[in-house]
Amino acid sequence: MKKIVVGLAVVLGFCTCAHQPSGTLDVNKALDYCAKQTQRTLTExxxxxxIDYTMMPRNIMADEQHWNCRKATKEEWCAGFWPGVLWYDYEYTKDKQVLEEAENFTHSLKFLSHIPAYDHDLGFLVFCSYGNGYRLTKNPAYKQVILDTADTLATLFNPIVGTILSWPREVEPRNWPHNTIMDNMINLEMLFWAAKNGGNPYLYDIAVSHADKTMKSQFRPDYTSYHVAVYDTITGNLIKGVTHQGYADSTMWARGQAWAIYGYTVVYRETKDPKYLDFAQKVTDVYLDRLPEDKVPYWDFDDPSIPNAPRDASAGAVVASALLELSTYLPNGTGKRYKDAAIEMLTSLSSDSYQSGESKPSFLLHSVGHWPNHSEIDASIIYADYYYIEALLRLKRLQEGYGVLG
Structure with missing residues (x-):
């Protein structure tokens, strides 16, 4: 198995860089690069x-130069990231044309606010798009879409289990009566926001319950996470922890751990309960302790083919963004350590080893979508770009003396 994967790494040109981040990160230069790439994508x-505003950029494979787009449907969980990229780019450039395009692409997702929930990804879909749009424009129509979608997401909450059902479609074929994946932690932000912005206060309780049960059941003693927790719907007890996109049930899948770091940082922000701040540090430290020298993770920390396994720039971008926020909640020593780690991550991601440059209109190379399914391996993927530009904007705000959140 190891020899096969090593050979595949050579054939596909996986980034197996082992160098330390070098040079000084110029945030404005990196954001200018993102603005240039955004314009390239809009032109494309x-x-x-x-422009067909229902077709969203999703990925560019390693041997390709142009975006593969997918229709914005309830099944396309990544459809909110491209509108989110446009909102972030507008925030930086103040370009009215980018604003107009952000509005047009965002509008294509309005239908999600008035149909039944297909799965848990409504936070990714709507808060990355409409959430950023409302933050920057205060358009009341955007607010209503967010509130309505939060109510829809809440219909997947099972009070017996205490979490939001992630994949209704996997209940019967996999015999996963109530399944919750770590990605679901990111959707809690929309529930918290809705609860304090005119939505049902119960949404706050759902988010806290989900965070608590996930914290109790979806982590191993060393604070690494299971991708999927399977629960009994009668007792609410955990049946098992498994993987769906990681190397094995017992391994630390990089993006899953990234979602945990980001998610519990948000839960602390919204609750100010110190137990979440402590937990966010624990799930962060086990991730940081196992990173390669350039601070960009292998797609799974336990892939036996390391150091010839592919990297996952998307996980690196998610964690960099999360750590910049987490650093602001901690005393100088610990906070500085997390901030410095985030800067090292962004320095690597902003290097020629990871930026797409002239080769493609995406921001980043070397992400892994779904290794077990042989899908989006060593690709440019839109959510890597989203969290990369988000992290850069957060760092810029910190450098300018503002809060990490816009």
Missing amino acids: LKTDSG
């Missing part, structure tokens, strides 16, 4: 009949 999306 234009046809003779204009």
Whole structure:
């Protein structure tokens, strides 16, 4: 198995860099690069009949130069990231054309606020798009879409289990009566926001319950996470922890741990309960302790083919963004350590080893979507770009003396 994977790494050109981050990160230069790449993508999306605002950039494979787009449907969990990239780019550039395009792409997701929940990804879909849009424009129509979608997401909450059901479609074929994946932690932010912005206060309770049960059941004693927790719907007890996108049930899948770091940072922000701050540090430290020298993780920390396994820039970007926020909640010593780690991550991601440069209109190379499914391996993926530009904007705010959140 190991020899096969090593050979595949050579064939596909996986980044197996082992160097330390070098140079000084110029945040404005990195954001200018993102702005340039955003314009390249907008140009690429234009046809003779204009732009189809329902088609969202999703990925560019290693041997490709152009975006593969997917229709914005309830099944396409990544559809909110491209509108989110546009909102972040507008926040930096103040370019009115980018604003207009952000509005157009965001509008294509309004339907999600008035249909039944397909799965848990509504936070990714709507808060990355409409959430950033409302933050920057205060458009009341955007607020209503967020509130309505939060109510829809809440319909997947099972009070017996105490968490939000992630994948209704996997209940029967996999015999996963109530399944919750670590990615679901990111959707709690929309529930917290809705609860304090005119939505049902119960949404706050759902988010806290989900965070608590996940903290209790979805982590191993060393604070590494299971991708999926399977619960009994009668007792609410954990049946088992398994993986779906990681190397094995017992391994630390990089992006899953990244979601945990980001998610519990948000839960602390919204509750100010110190137990979440402590837990966020524990799930962070086990991640940081096992990083390679350039601070960009292998797709799974326990892949036996390391150091010839592919990296996952998307996980690196998620964690960099999370740590910049987490650093602001901690005393100088610990906070500085997390902030410095985030800067090292962004320095690597902003290097020629990870930026797409002239080769593609994406921001970053070397992400892994779904290794077990042989899908999006060593690709540019839109959510890597989203969290990369988010992290850069957060760092810029910190450097300018503002809070990490816009």
